[in-house]
Amino acid sequence: MSKKRSREVDGQGDVSMGDPAVKKNADDSSDDEDMDIVNVDFELFNYDSQIDFHGVKTLLRQLFDTDAQLFDLSGLSDLIVEQNTIGSTCKVDDKANDAYAFLTVLNLHEHRAKPPVAQLIEYLGKQARASDSLAGVVPDLVASGKQVGLVLAERLLNMPAEVIPPMWSCMIDEIEAAVEDKEPYEFSHYLVVSRAYQEVASSLDQGERRQKKAREEAGLQFFHPEDEQMRKHALASGTYAFIKEGESGPDSKRAFSEMGVKPCGFMMLIEADKFQPAVQSIAEYIGTAS
Template identity: 55%
Template structure:
């Protein structure tokens, strides 16, 4: 890498937004039977000495059951090899595991490295299963400058952290380009997840009902994805290779409906990313 751009000397707190910075302390409503806890989020650069296990865990979560298809240790090492690109979000200081992360990898630049070989092949194969993703294989197989964006967070982390994560990522990419580093992308390819509600096989007797549930509305694990795909030149979901390892009954959580997860990709032209992030900000923080 070139000259290091560091943010760690002055860790960045979440912008002044009560939905992100803090959860309200104890509710004044006597009917509430739980307490709310104050939480301050901090932004840090990736640190290879601290963040290997947390990064590996969140990346595995991002790829869901198909995470087992890749060498996640090698992928985590690749992410950590570019500490000035991307961010971790933590609560109890730099020395703890991340609650969220975001980074971008140049697919063409790393195409000969093991984890990128595996993932780029996987992306091309999955894109070919969905006509809506037809634009993606040609870009990757043609060696175009595509930035692979990987963003994941623990389930209870508020979605309002997404806009500053994306904003800082674009700022860091811009600085890297000024330093003649290989981040001058033509497109960003965002990997994510969606899900559909399906009825548990324990309760289903009528297979027609089960089929109808599987064709239900698509939901987003990351609410910002619904906005980002409106700015995409291509987007769509795909079945996981290991989907049999993720049956509905194992994902039932306090409801009679299970969920079936899908991989999801969004391809955004680099020039349109700033407007896309601005739209995400307005959507998640409408009062600002």
């Protein structure tokens, strides 16, 4: 598959993922009955400040869950879409459509004085200090002035995992090209912000015995399967509770609670020399996962 060339002079920075392995079957079944199957081609695009603001903002709101209200998401979205040589949006049919997924990296030191990034630095430091597995390294590193790359990624929940390896591989190539051009993307560490969840007692099931069993079997699960692979390469990783957890939200939030799913934040700190192997592990895992 050809790589997305975000730095070409003619501005064409798109890559088609029309390979059957990257096509999503809208109606997938293992039985022998006749069915209608719709193949959807996903494509990667460079950010366009005239098109991608609202799509990126919507996905950021999903990424930060109930804590999204704590940030200037508009300012953060502007910063992301204006940085159009790094990262990708993933869309269907046409560049003018809203993004189904996005991936980017921001230099925390370079943008530290900008209010949206200053808010994130304060928030992530506070959340890391509350986590035993993150407190020993993340807050000090974020505040140290080192070149830390903040990786933000999110996608709609029904997106096929096969679209993810090309997005990360393209970003690796773009970072390398940016470093060659003396741009501020030579990081010492990458701080990946994501989401996870725990399975808890469903609010639809009030049986005491089943609630007890659910508590006993509760464990960390990942909205994004790549996170489980990348954390194996991390210097530190851990979850944190959302500050605004428990506040009323849209129907989708209540649906999670009713089905016994409790979302939480998840962070991984990866050293620069471990980042490319971590990305490679995503492709290897998703390529073999059923």
